[in-house]
Amino acid sequence: MITSVSTPSRFGFASHLFCRECGATAVLGTSHACAECFGPLEVGYQLPPVTRASIEAGPASIWRYASLLPVPPGILATPGTEPGWTRLTRADQLAGELGMSTLWVKDERGNPTHSFKDRVVAVALAAAVEMGYKVLACPSTGNLANAVAAAAARAGIRSVVLIPADLEPQKITATAVYGGTMVPDDGSYDDVNRLASELADDREDWAFVNVNVRPYYAEGSKTIGFEIAEQLGWRLPEQIVVPVASGAQLVKIDKAFRELVELGLVEDTRYRVFGAQATGCAPVAAAFRAGRDVVQPVKPATIAKSLAIGNPADGPYVLDVVRRTGGTVADVSDAEVVGAIRLLAATEGIFGETACGVTLGVLRRLLADGVLDPGAETVIINSGDGLKTLDTVAAPAGAGIRPTLDAFEAWESSYVG
Numbered sequence: 001m002i003t004s005v006s007t008p009s010r011f012g013f014a015s016h017l018f019c020r021e022c023g024a025t026a027v028l029g030t031s032h033a034c035a036e037c038f039g040p041l042e043v044g045y046q047l048p049p050v051t052r053a054s055i056e057a058g059p060a061s062i063w064r065y066a067s068l069l070p071v072p073p074g075i076l077a078t079p080g081t082e083p084g085w086t087r088l089t090r091a092d093q094l095a096g097e098l099g100m101s102t103l104w105v106k107d108e109r110g111n112p113t114h115s116f117k118d119r120v121v122a123v124a125l126a127a128a129v130e131m132g133y134k135v136l137a138c139p140s141t142g143n144l145a146n147a148v149a150a151a152a153a154r155a156g157i158r159s160v161v162l163i164p165a166d167l168e169p170q171k172i173t174a175t176a177v178y179g180g181t182m183v184p185d186d187g188s189y190d191d192v193n194r195l196a197s198e199l200a201d202d203r204e205d206w207a208f209v210n211v212n213v214r215p216y217y218a219e220g221s222k223t224i225g226f227e228i229a230e231q232l233g234w235r236l237p238e239q240i241v242v243p244v245a246s247g248a249q250l251v252k253i254d255k256a257f258r259e260l261v262e263l264g265l266v267e268d269t270r271y272r273v274f275g276a277q278a279t280g281c282a283p284v285a286a287a288f289r290a291g292r293d294v295v296q297p298v299k300p301a302t303i304a305k306s307l308a309i310g311n312p313a314d315g316p317y318v319l320d321v322v323r324r325t326g327g328t329v330a331d332v333s334d335a336e337v338v339g340a341i342r343l344l345a346a347t348e349g350i351f352g353e354t355a356c357g358v359t360l361g362v363l364r365r366l367l368a369d370g371v372l373d374p375g376a377e378t379v380i381i382n383s384g385d386g387l388k389t390l391d392t393v394a395a396p397a398g399a400g401i402r403p404t405l406d407a408f409e410a411w412e413s414s415y416v417g
Contacts (some may be wrong), residue, residue, distance in 0.1 A: 001201070004070055007162035010028075010072055011028050011071065011130065012066065012067060012073055012075075013068065016114060016366060017215055018041065019034035019036065019041060020039055022037045022316070024036040024037070024386070028070070028285070032215055034071070040147075040313065043216065045070075047067065049176055049261050050068065055265075056230075058184055059082070060085040061082040062119055062123075062220065064340055066068075066122060066227045068239065069123055069219055069220070069223075070216050072126060078129075078155075080122055080126075080154060081121075082083075083122050087106055087107045087110055088105070088107070088227070088228060088344055089332070089348065091344075091347070091348045093347040093348060095392040097345075098367060098374070100367070100375075101375050103380070104377075104380070105350060105379075105380055106381050106382065108381065108415075109350075109382065109384065109385040113143070113151060113385055114385035114388065115143035115306075115353075115384035116142040116221070116383045116384070117144045118151070119223050120210075120218065120219075120248075121151045122151060122174065123217060123338065124213045124217035124240065125155060126216075127149050129157075129211055131207070131379040133160070133205055133207035134205040135203070135205060136157055136202075137150040137160040137199070138196070138209045138253065139208070139211070140162070140189075141163075141309070142163065142168060142187050142306055143383075144161075144170065144210065145182065146171060146174045148161055149176075149179075149211060151403075152177050152178070153178045153179060154310070158181070159181065160178065160180065160206065161181070162199075163182065163185045163192065164185060164187060166305075167305060168388060168391060168404070170387065170390060172184075180190060188299065188308070189308055189310070190300075196210075203353060210246070217230030218251075220252075221249045222253070224252075224381065225252065225256025229256070229257065234266050236263060236354055237378060238272065238373070238376035238377045239274065240271065241254065241274045241275075241276055241359050241372075242364075242381050243359045244284050244315075245355070246312045247315050250318050251317045251318060253273070254362070257273060272324045272327045273322050273327040274329070274330070274372065275288075275322055275329035276329075276359040276362035276363075277307060277330070277331040277358065278303075279308060280303075281307060281308045282331035283310060283312060283315060284318050285294045285330055287315065287329075288322065295312060295316055297310050297311035303336075303338075304355055304358050305317045305354065305389075306355045306384060307354070328366070328371055331358075332362055336357075336358060337354055338392055340358075341353075341356065342362075344356065351385065352384070352386050353383070353384040354392055356384065356386070357392075359381055361379055
């Protein structure tokens with residue numbers, strides 16, 4: 001429940017933490033697990049009056065929604081990467097190909113390190129600095145490592161990122177360039193995450209953004225939902241398809257929609273949320289199909305490495321959201337992922353990474369199965385840039401031709417494309 005207050009605290013209008021399982025409350029600070037039941041903590045707010053006009057007058061970044069986030073009142077004066085306010089692209093050609101009436105792509109390539117992770121890291125960094133942490137750290141499947149290293153460099157603090165050693169080379173290079181400490185580990189993301197949890201307990205001045213600062217970090221994904229609603233003219237889409245890794249992005253987009261309704265900024269219209277996973281790492285989709293509330297961990301085996309989290313922290317909450325809104329969680333094969341990447345690029349000029357291929361692939365699957373309404377206004381999330389996952393769609397250029405008109409015409413007559 002959002003209540004109103006006029007004076008911000010050191011975390012803005014965030015007022016407390018509360019347990020997502022038992023509801024117990026805690027003061028804002030370094031806690032990330034409930035002292036009563038060890039459940040995950042969530043940020044609660046006491047908000048001032050917020051209007052569409054006051055938001056629209058803000059900067060073209062996530063900080064236009066600063067009053068709805070757990071960040072210090074002076075956040076605009078703090079050096080940062082200024083993520084957010086990415087394009088919401090109307091995809092008419094793709095919609096026509098799929099037999100849909102209205103389709104939008106929320107294109108997160110426009111963020112500073114070309115993925116939505118810049119949003120969550122910006123919020124986590126603001127909270128971490130306020131709490132006195134000296135090192136910004138994370139376990140990562142790639143995009144988060146890029147965002148943490150860049151944000152720490154901009155803020156002038158040290159970064160440490162832990163990654164599986166078999167990540168895409170482009171993501172490794174795009175982390176190392178910022179000059180922080182990068183530690184490749186022989187293991188899956190879930191192995192790396194366990195190490196990060198141990199280090200978070202051992203290193204008191206290290207802020208692992210998605211571990212001991214996770215309640216604040218996860219709130220950054222709300223800004224995707226805020227932007228979608230504002231860019232649609234202050235209304236909610238009828239359907240939205242979201243990639244599922246940890247599951248936090250999907251859960252927080254839903255939270256954003258509900259907060260906008262509660263604040264009176266959008267009309268309370270029905271919307272359905274759909275989750276997308278790769279078949280090689282689909283524990284939430286499997287739980288949904290089986291009608292379970294518990295998500296059983298799996299060992300990832302997919303080209304969609306940014307979604308390769310076999311034990312997703314927010315998996316149960318994803319199930320809650322999709323069931324409450326009348327959606328579903330589905331998965332697609334790696335071959336379908338590649339096909340979807342190519343389809344989006346060929347129809348709309350948007351080169352999404354493998355997570356986007358998963359999302360569009362699931363959209364296609366749900367349409368074919370009659371689960372998703374082709375006549376309803378739909379949004380899909382492109383969470384990152386295809387330039388980070390080039391190997392999945394790499395194709396040889398072929399043998400060269402002589403640079404003459406005759407050679408070109410001979411090539412043209414034999415070209416099949």
